[in-house]
Amino acid sequence: MKWNRQAMDVGEAQQRLLSHVRLQSSECLELRHAFGRRLAEDIIAAHDVPHFVKSGVDGFAVKSDDVRGAGIDNNPVLLEVIQTIPCGTIPTLPIGQGQASRIMTGAPLPVGADTVVMFEMTEDREIGGKRFVAVMKEQEPRRNISFIGEEMKENEYLFGTGQRINAGEASLLAAFGYEKVNVFEKIKVAIFTTGSELLDIGSPLQPGKIRNSNLYLLTCLVQEAGGEVVHFAMLPDQIEQAKKTIYDVIDAVDLIITSGGVSVGDYDIMADFFNELEGTLFFNKIAMRPGSVTTAGVSRNTLLFGLSGNPGACFVGFKLFVLPVMYAMHGKKDPYPHKFRAYLKGDFTKGNVFTRYVRGRSFIQDGRVFVEPVGKDQSSVSLSIKDSDCLIMIPPGGRGKQDGDFVEVMKL
Numbered sequence: 001m002k003w004n005r006q007a008m009d010v011g012e013a014q015q016r017l018l019s020h021v022r023l024q025s026s027e028c029l030e031l032r033h034a035f036g037r038r039l040a041e042d043i044i045a046a047h048d049v050p051h052f053v054k055s056g057v058d059g060f061a062v063k064s065d066d067v068r069g070a071g072i073d074n075n076p077v078l079l080e081v082i083q084t085i086p087c088g089t090i091p092t093l094p095i096g097q098g099q100a101s102r103i104m105t106g107a108p109l110p111v112g113a114d115t116v117v118m119f120e121m122t123e124d125r126e127i128g129g130k131r132f133v134a135v136m137k138e139q140e141p142r143r144n145i146s147f148i149g150e151e152m153k154e155n156e157y158l159f160g161t162g163q164r165i166n167a168g169e170a171s172l173l174a175a176f177g178y179e180k181v182n183v184f185e186k187i188k189v190a191i192f193t194t195g196s197e198l199l200d201i202g203s204p205l206q207p208g209k210i211r212n213s214n215l216y217l218l219t220c221l222v223q224e225a226g227g228e229v230v231h232f233a234m235l236p237d238q239i240e241q242a243k244k245t246i247y248d249v250i251d252a253v254d255l256i257i258t259s260g261g262v263s264v265g266d267y268d269i270m271a272d273f274f275n276e277l278e279g280t281l282f283f284n285k286i287a288m289r290p291g292s293v294t295t296a297g298v299s300r301n302t303l304l305f306g307l308s309g310n311p312g313a314c315f316v317g318f319k320l321f322v323l324p325v326m327y328a329m330h331g332k333k334d335p336y337p338h339k340f341r342a343y344l345k346g347d348f349t350k351g352n353v354f355t356r357y358v359r360g361r362s363f364i365q366d367g368r369v370f371v372e373p374v375g376k377d378q379s380s381v382s383l384s385i386k387d388s389d390c391l392i393m394i395p396p397g398g399r400g401k402q403d404g405d406f407v408e409v410m411k412l
C-alpha cells in the first residue's frame with residue numbers, strides 16, 4: 001500500500017478536506033483581548049457616523065451668504081464672534097446675520113451656520129471691546145462640514161463572520177461600542193513530530209541526529225493561523241507508541257498534525273498509521289512537490305494531517321492543506337491561498353511530473369510584478385522558508401519555466 005499510492009490533485013484534496021470542516025464554537029471576549037481573532041458574528045453600524053453635523057476644520061462657522069464676495073479685490077468681511085465651540089460641547093447660540101462662532105475640528109456645527117471658513121483664511125479683529133473675525137475668502141455652503149451618516153449609515157453591514165480583527169476592524173468595533181465581541185475559539189492542535197533522529201532543541205548535537213525544528217516551524221504556523229498547541233510530543237519510530245499517544249489526545253483536540261514518517265522508508269510509521277486509520281483516509285499522495293507525501297484523514301471527528309518530515313515539504317503541506325482548513329473552521333469566506341500572476345525572474349528549468357510550489361519572493365519593478373525563487377528549493381531545505389512570501393507554481397512537464405514567463409503564484 002505504501003508503495004502504491006494514487007496522487008490526488010491539490011484542488012481535489014483541498015475540497016475533500018473542506019467538506020469535513022466544522023465551524024469552531026465561539027466565545028465572547030473583551031475587544032482588547034480579541035485582536036487577531038476571527039469574528040463569529042456579523043457587525044453592523046450601530047448608529048450613523050457622524051451622528052451629528054460637525055466641523056471638519058478649525059475655523060469659523062458662518063452663513064455663506066454673509067461672506068459672499070469676501071476676499072475679492074482685497075475685501076475682507078467682518079463678522080462678530082459670538083462664542084467658541086470646543087469639541088464635545090453643544091453650541092448654545094445660533095448664528096445670526098453678521099455673526100460667526102469660533103469652532104474646532106470635530107465640534108458640532110451651530111444652528112444657523114451653513115459653512116466653516118478655515119482659520120488660515122481669517123484674521124482676528126477687536127473693535128470697541130468686541131471680538132470680530134475678518135473673513136478673507138468667499139465660501140460655498142456645506143464646505144468643511146461632515147453631515148450625519150456621511151461615512152456610515154445606521155444598520156449598514158460592515159464586516160462579517162470570519163473577518164480577522166485587525167486595526168481597522170478594532171477601530172470600528174470600538175467606535176460602535178462593541179466592548180465585547182463573539183469570536184471563534186482558538187483551534188486546539190496537537191503536534192507530534194516523529195523520528196528517532198530528533199533531539200530536543202536544548203540538546204547538544206550528536207552524530208546522525210538533528211534538532212526538532214519542525215515542532216517550532218509548525219507551532220509558529222499554527223499560532224499565526226489562529227490555533228494553540230495544546231499537546232506536543234516527539235515520538236520515536238514505533239507505530240504502537242505513536243498510535244497510543246495520538247489516540248490519548250484525539251478527543252481533546254480539534255486537529256492533529258504529525259511531521260515525518262509518511263514516505264516509503266522502513267521506519268516511516270505514519271504511512272502505516274494512516275493506512276490503518278480508524279476512520280477515513282482522504283489522501284496519502286498529492287500531485288505536487290514538495291509535499292507529495294502529504295497525508296490526511298479523519299478519525300473520531302478529528303482531522304489528522306501527516307506532513308512530511310522534510311522542513312520545506314512540511315511548510316508547503318501546511319500552507320496548502322492545514323491553513324485553509326483552519327481558516328474555514330474560523331469561518332473565513334475564502335480560505336484558500338490567493339493566487340496571482342507574475343513574471344518569472346531567471347530560469348527555473350527543473351521539470352517534474354507534478355506541479356512544483358517553489359518558495360519565492362515577489363517584487364515590483366517598472367510597474368510589473370515579478371517573482372523569483374529565494375534559494376535552494378529542495379524539500380529538505382529550511383533556509384528558504386524565512387525569505388518566501390509566495391509559492392511560484394511551475395506546472396508539470398520537462399522544461400520548467402524561462403526568465404520572463406508569466407507564471408501563476410500563490411500568495412503566502
Ligand SMILES: Nc1nc2c(c(=O)[nH]1)N[C@H]1C(S)=C(S)[C@@H](COP(=O)(O)OP(=O)(O)OC[C@H]3O[C@@H](n4cnc5c(N)ncnc54)[C@H](O)[C@@H]3O)O[C@H]1N2
Nearest residue numbers: 193195212213214215260261262263268308309310313379
Ligand atoms: N524512495 C523514496 N524516497 C523518498 C521519497 C520517495 O518518493 N521515494 N520521497 C521523498 C520525499 S519527496 C520526501 S518529502 C521525504 C518524506 O519523508 P518523510 O515524511 O517520511 O519524513 P522522514 O523520513 O521522517 O524525514 C525526512 C527528513 O526530514 C527530517 N526531519 C524529520 N522530522 C523532522 C523534524 N521534526 N525537524 C527537522 N527535520 C526533520 C529527517 O531527519 C529526514 O532528513 O522522503 C523522501 N524519500
Ligand code: MOO
Nearest residue numbers: 290291292313379
Ligand atoms: O514530499 Mo517531497 O517534499 O514531495 O518532495
Ligand SMILES: [Mg+2]
Nearest residue numbers: 261263265268
Ligand atoms: Mg521517511
